[in-house]
Amino acid sequence: MPPATLKGNGGLEASAPADLTAEEAREVIGLDHVANKSEEEMVASGPISDAFTQVAEALATKATPIDIADAIAPISQALSAKASTHYVDQQIGIVGQSVTDLAEDVADVQAQVTAIASGQSSGAIIAKSWAALAAVPPAAAGGRAEVIGTATTTHPDPVAAGNPAVLDPGTYRGSLSPLGWERIGPTTAAAAAAQIGSGAAIVPTLTDTATVLIFAADGVTPQRLTGASLKTLIEEVAVPRLYPQEISGVVVTNASRPILTADEFRRGDVSIQVVGAGDIGARWGGGGPAAFNDNDTWLQKAGQWVNHPNPGTGPLSLIGRRAEGDASPVSLSVRIRVQRTVNAPPTFVGPADTIFSLWKDPADPRYTAVIRQEVQYLIDNNIYGLIKGWWMPGASKENFRVNLANPNGPLLTYNEGTGSTPIAFRPYIGVKGNGTDQHASTGILPADVGMTASDHLLMGRAVSTTEFDAGQMVGNDGTLFLQPNRGAQLYGTRSGPGTDTNVATPKPLGKWAALSRDSDPANYNTYIDGDFVETKARVLASMVPRQFNILAGSGVTGVASRSTIETGGVIIGRGLAGISITRLTNSMKRIDAVCAQIAGA
Numbered sequence: 001m002p003p004a005t006l007k008g009n010g011g012l013e014a015s016a017p018a019d020l021t022a023e024e025a026r027e028v029i030g031l032d033h034v035a036n037k038s039e040e041e042m043v044a045s046g047p048i049s050d051a052f053t054q055v056a057e058a059l060a061t062k063a064t065p066i067d068i069a070d071a072i073a074p075i076s077q078a079l080s081a082k083a084s085t086h087y088v089d090q091q092i093g094i095v096g097q098s099v100t101d102l103a104e105d106v107a108d109v110q111a112q113v114t115a116i117a118s119g120q121s122s123g124a125i126i127a128k129s130w131a132a133l134a135a136v137p138p139a140a141a142g143g144r145a146e147v148i149g150t151a152t153t154t155h156p157d158p159v160a161a162g163n164p165a166v167l168d169p170g171t172y173r174g175s176l177s178p179l180g181w182e183r184i185g186p187t188t189a190a191a192a193a194a195q196i197g198s199g200a201a202i203v204p205t206l207t208d209t210a211t212v213l214i215f216a217a218d219g220v221t222p223q224r225l226t227g228a229s230l231k232t233l234i235e236e237v238a239v240p241r242l243y244p245q246e247i248s249g250v251v252v253t254n255a256s257r258p259i260l261t262a263d264e265f266r267r268g269d270v271s272i273q274v275v276g277a278g279d280i281g282a283r284w285g286g287g288g289p290a291a292f293n294d295n296d297t298w299l300q301k302a303g304q305w306v307n308h309p310n311p312g313t314g315p316l317s318l319i320g321r322r323a324e325g326d327a328s329p330v331s332l333s334v335r336i337r338v339q340r341t342v343n344a345p346p347t348f349v350g351p352a353d354t355i356f357s358l359w360k361d362p363a364d365p366r367y368t369a370v371i372r373q374e375v376q377y378l379i380d381n382n383i384y385g386l387i388k389g390w391w392m393p394g395a396s397k398e399n400f401r402v403n404l405a406n407p408n409g410p411l412l413t414y415n416e417g418t419g420s421t422p423i424a425f426r427p428y429i430g431v432k433g434n435g436t437d438q439h440a441s442t443g444i445l446p447a448d449v450g451m452t453a454s455d456h457l458l459m460g461r462a463v464s465t466t467e468f469d470a471g472q473m474v475g476n477d478g479t480l481f482l483q484p485n486r487g488a489q490l491y492g493t494r495s496g497p498g499t500d501t502n503v504a505t506p507k508p509l510g511k512w513a514a515l516s517r518d519s520d521p522a523n524y525n526t527y528i529d530g531d532f533v534e535t536k537a538r539v540l541a542s543m544v545p546r547q548f549n550i551l552a553g554s555g556v557t558g559v560a561s562r563s564t565i566e567t568g569g570v571i572i573g574r575g576l577a578g579i580s581i582t583r584l585t586n587s588m589k590r591i592d593a594v595c596a597q598i599a600g601a
Contacts (some may be wrong), residue, residue, distance in 0.1 A: 130155050130168035133181055138174025145172040145181055146188065157183055240341035242267055247346065250334040252280055252320035254327070255408060256289035258357040260316040261347040262368075265340040269309050270316070274302035275333040278322045285314030288360045292321065302332075317357040351375050351384075355407045361396040367428065370594040371404070374587045383580050387457070387573035388449030389442055389548065392591060397425035403442070405573065410443030412550070423551070426566075428595040430463040431551070435471055435564035439552035444572065446476065446543040453540040454521040455575045456495070457514065458482040459584070461592075463566040465509040471563025472553025474570045477544040478561070481553035484513045485565055495524045496538030512585045518575035525578070530585030532578055548572055568592070 125145035127133035133147050134155075149169045156163040158180030171188065172181040185191065250259055252274075260266075274280050281297040283290035290297045297319070300306045320332040338346060352372040356363070371392075378384035390405035391412065401412040416422045417437030424432045433439055446456070460473045462484035472492075475481025483492030493515040517524040521540070526533045546554075550570050553561040569588060576584065 133172065134158075137179055138176060138181060141174060141176045143174030145174065146170070147172070148187055148189070150190075240267070242339040242341060243343040244337065244339050245346065247336040247338070250318075250336060252318045252332045252334050254320060254330055256281075256283070256291065256317050256319040256357070258315050258317050258349050258353040259334075259336070260338075261349055261353050262286075262313055262315050262356075263338075263340065263347050264313050265342045265344075266313050266338055266346070267341055268339045269307050270311055270339075271305045271307050271337040272300060273305045273335045274300060274320075275335060276331070277302055278320055278330050278332045279324070280321075280332060280334065281319045282308065283317045283357075284308070284311040286356055286359060286362060289358050290317040290319040292319065292324075305337075315353060315357055351379060355402060355404055358402045358407050359395070360398040363395040363399065364428075364598050366594050366598055367394055370591050374591055375404070377587055378584070381580070381583050383576065383584055386576060386580075387571050387584070388451070389444050389570070389572040391550065391571075392569045392588075393426070393428055393430050393567075393595065395427055397423070397431070400425065400431060403444075405571075413441045413443060415439050415441060424566075426599075428599040430566040430568045432463075432566040433551040433562060433564060435562050437562070439562050440550040442548045442550065442572070444548050445545055446548075447545065449572070450574060451543060451572075453543045454517055455519055456480070456543070457516045457571065457573045457575050458493075458495075459512065459514040459516075459571040459581075460484060461512045461568040461588070462510060463568040467509070470561075471551075471565065472561045473563055473565060473567055474548060474550050474572065475553030475561070476546045476548045477554055479540065479544065481561070482513060482515060483553070483563075484511075485509050491526070491528065493524075493526055493536070494538075495536070496540040512569075512588055514571075514581055514585070516575050516577075516581055518577050520575075525581075527578075527581050527585070530582040530589075532581075 125133065125136060125143070127136070127145065127147050128149065129151075130147050130153070133145055136145075138145075147169050151168050153168045154165040155168055157166045159175045159178055159182035160166075166183040167186075169187050169190070170183045171185045173184050174180075175182055186194075247260075252259075272280075272282060279292075279302065280300050281290040281292050281294075282300060283294070283297045287296065288294070292299065298308065316336075318334065320330050322328060322330045340346065350372060352368075352375040355371065355375070356368055371394075375384060378387070384405065387405045389403055391400060392404060393400060397414075401414075403409050403412070414423055415438060417434065419434060419437070421434065423434075423438050423440070426432075431440070446452070458474055458480070460482050462473065464485065467485055472481040472483045475494075479494060479497055481492075481494050486492035491513045493513070495515055495517055511529040512527075514527040515524050515536075516527070517540070523535050523537050525535050550567060551563055553563075569592075571584070571588075
């Protein structure tokens with residue numbers, strides 16, 4: 001038959017299959033679908049050879065495509081289960097190459113291990129003295145040795161040019177020509193000490209004022225901080241641990257009152273639960289009392305715990321009611337959960353905290369601290385309950401309205417007059433009217449605070465040292481008033497009918513002045529800066545039932561005797577004995593000193 005063809009009896013009869021070329025035959029029997037097999041391998045022997053015979057017979061007998069497919073099937077099955085010798089040879093070659101590469105790698109590793117072992121075995125020489133090292137000649141150039149210790153003895157360097165004298169302790173390098181050990185640096189211990197700055201004092205505690213060592217970022221130059229500074233640094237970078245605490249047994253009534261003081265250790269949220277049947281209002285951070293008609297008050301119903309998200313470290317004031325619109329007396333039990341950075345009970349609410357909770361404006365912490373201190377001082381000396389009205393210039397004109405002796409009492413009312421300029425207020429210094437139609441009403445009647453004709457006290461301080469002979473600082477009518485800076489370095493006082501009485505002995509101006517009638521219907525005593533000055537013989541038949549004013553001295557309609565003198569503090573109350581006047585004055589002077597510091601004087 002023609003070369004490269006498979007005879008199909010073409011030409012013998014019309015219906016016979018046409019001759020097939022080699023490529024056509026290859027496609028028919030699927031030779032190209034069998035990987036890694038040459039045509040010779042597929043027809044070599046065994047089932048494959050038999051299958052080829054069947055294919056040839058099928059073609060020779062004009063087999064159908066189904067017959068041809070059946071004949072080809074055994075070939076595919078035989079090939080799928082039998083690896084090609086060529087394929088095996090190829091894989092064996094790959095494995096052989098990998099083994100060769102692995103052997104080379106192992107040889108390299110063995111060489112490195114041998115080198116390391118050699119280096120380890122050769123080690124550096126450590127000697128206790130130069131004499132000991134000099135007795136051991138170097139085995140190779142570049143060998144390393146060290147003479148340890150802190151001796152200050154020297155020896156001629158046998159290697160360096162000129163054989164200079166060098167310290168015995170140090171690190172050395174071996175030399176074969178000339179033979180010997182050359183000193184190349186200090187001992188490793190000395191080098192490390194120089195690097196980190198040993199010898200700088202390290203104090204044992206953080207509270208010491210001596211210096212402590214802390215390293216700079218470059219690790220070379222030592223920087224020093226005081227113990228207090230280092231303590232502050234540690235506190236800033238440390239993460240404080242929070243201690244959850246619950247406060248129970250808190251009672252809330254219809255009147256707002258502080259429950260928690262300002263607490264610098266409080267962190268995060270605060271949870272509150274009303275145990276009794278009723279509502280509460282919570283106000284955080286000062287700025288006035290809690291009130292149900294105030295947008296700054298957080299309203300809360302009874303029952304469930306309510307979380308107040310991160311209210312800060314300011315004080316907490318609470319107020320209660322039975323229900324909206326119900327003003328009947330109520331007493332509600334409240335539980336509070338807080339988190340603090342110290343494992344100690346929250347700061348207790350003291351007498352002065354009610355004052356702070358009523359201030360509309362924040363105050364300097366130095367001022368709140370001294371007010372807290374002096375309120376407690378006056379309580380301890382049985383004075384606080386006898387002074388019924390007490391006003392000191394603090395952070396703002398609005399805060400000045402709060403009566404420090406009775407914070408829950410009436411607030412001071414400013415009568416600004418008809419002019420365009422309001423009553424002047426200087427923070428931590430004083431308050432001043434125009435002397436024409438301005439004053440402040442206390443809202444306090446003598447009977448409200450237990451004052452009688454034989455038992456009363458007026459006290460005050462003028463900021464200015466200028467003499468002033470008109471108007472009064474505090475009073476309730478023309479027979480009871482106080483007028484510092486009356487004139488000629490004198491003070492005007494009156495407790496009873498008659499002409500104004502001047503303090504006879506001249507005193508420096510700008511001091512605290514007081515008149516006190518202590519259970520004496522015939523006389524009252526005068527004091528300047530806490531010191532007794534003299535006794536005045538005056539009979540006050542009865543206490544006039546008019547409210548007390550500041551920046552004026554009359555309680556009648558129209559309010560006469562207004563003053564332009566700047567007021568640095570006013571007190572009204574029950575009569576006090578001399579020792580109590582001294583203590584009260586000293587307390588006011590301590591507050592004045594803090595106010596002067598805050599105001600920059």
